[in-house]
Amino acid sequence: MGMIHYTPSGVRLTEHIRRPGNLNWLFLPGGPGIGSESLTGLVDLLEVPGTSWLVDLPGDGSNVEGPGILDDPFRHWPNVLTEAAGTVANPVFVGHSTGGMYLLATAELEQLLVGLVLISTAPDASWLPAFTTMTEQNPLPQVELTTARYESEPTNENLAAVAVASTPWNFGTTTLETGAKFLATMPYNGAAVAWSEENFDHDYEYAWWPTLIPTLIVSGSEDRIVTQELWNDKRFTGNNIHHARIERGAHFPWFENPAAVKATFEKYSESLARAMLESPY
Template sequence: MATTQDLETRFTASGVRLRARTRRPGDVDWLFLPGGPGIGSESLHELVDALDVPGTCWLVDLPGDGSNTDAPGAPADPFSAWPHAVVEAARAVRRPVFLGHSTGGMYLLATPELEELLEGLVLISTAPTADWMPAFIAMTETNPLPAVTAATERYEADPSDANLREIAVESATWNFTPEGVEAGAELLGRMPYNGAAVAWSDAHFDHTYEAAWFPEELPTLIVSGGADRIVTQRLWDEPQYDGDHVLRRRIDGGAHFPWIERPDAMKKAFADFAVHLSTWTSG
């Protein structure tokens, strides 16, 4: 039986924080990197707790992200370690399977050094290039949320983390289905936020991102909500993202955080991938 508390905390040389949340029999280390950026790995609690995978599930926060703002060993400019510090996280455990949600997945795909270190890769609600952004902008223009506009104006006038939280909370209708919006707004309202991380990614990563690698043989799971309106999943339909080593799972009824609306379907997708991972490794 798994426990659901932080069982162990580790820091890498650059201040990446790894917190073990669940442990089950098995030696696989599942590393969970949140989206955002600027939102902590606490956003993945419900996902980790819904799963039944062998081994240890670690919540990962880069230095300067979320609540990881005073990490031992972090450089004076913690963002100087972004995003390549994910390599340190992979090297901090024995059998790493790295999961990235949204922008977290993009950070992983921007770091080709990971390919030789990982046992597997999981990409949730993410994209291979920044070409997802025009579709997102079009969606927001077609489905305007005046409360988001007002919250954004307040944040621009006073860029506090509290005001950043208000933008996130007011955007819940975009991030979740009507079925999940109440639970989603509650999730977004209790997250730690970090405006400095948002600013760094906007200036140095988000608009120019293009995957520097995609697994040629590494077991890979691409999973997304069928109702995701934040990051279009059509970009994965190109043949270079297909192969016997790749599983794709569409979670019908799920949105950008598909485990909120459909935790059982996410549990099944990860169970399928755990079997795929075991079979691929033993084969």
């Protein structure tokens, strides 16, 4: 683990891996409420050129006491992402799930990024009805029990129990045990969940779409949390848009098919390098 940097509003950038290259990869977790620690396995798997950073918004995950964090750390969510992108040269933002939605809701990023990767995410809130239908068709009694406990006593520990109970929705059959252990060790933050539920999740719609920035959309073929069918719309195609379907991949597709995810990032890194040579930002 390398240096830790805080932006003026308290976004935390933790240097995780430094390799040769001039790119800075900013990995933003999903959730909301789960820390960027949820992406360390992904970052460790990839061999992308440059420096890889784990990014936590102020008040999210374990980032609750850093410098710059206000009494209301969510006041400028998700626009504080521009501070993270402006901190480093040649930023490539990688957003998982809700993290990707926050990126697409922040139009100012279009002028700051040299690359964008969207994993297990969606362009608007229409993924939510599909998720609700999935949960009704595949009920998990333990999720109902832990959710009721969390609603009556909204502690971070009870939120973690909900996450662990949801393992069968998040992971494939071959990664259930590993996935449950993974979710059990993550930091959670109920305040971030509450903010997103009230202010973002249900009304979310992408505010910008990259027309020139090389963009990678990574979709697990078995993702049951965020339907990936929404990306089939022709609006989300173009010479700069690369779609990658990860066979057998669930919501954290690098668990079920790490080789495919690694190869996908390698191919994207090569295309990104070519694009930067042809049209430097």
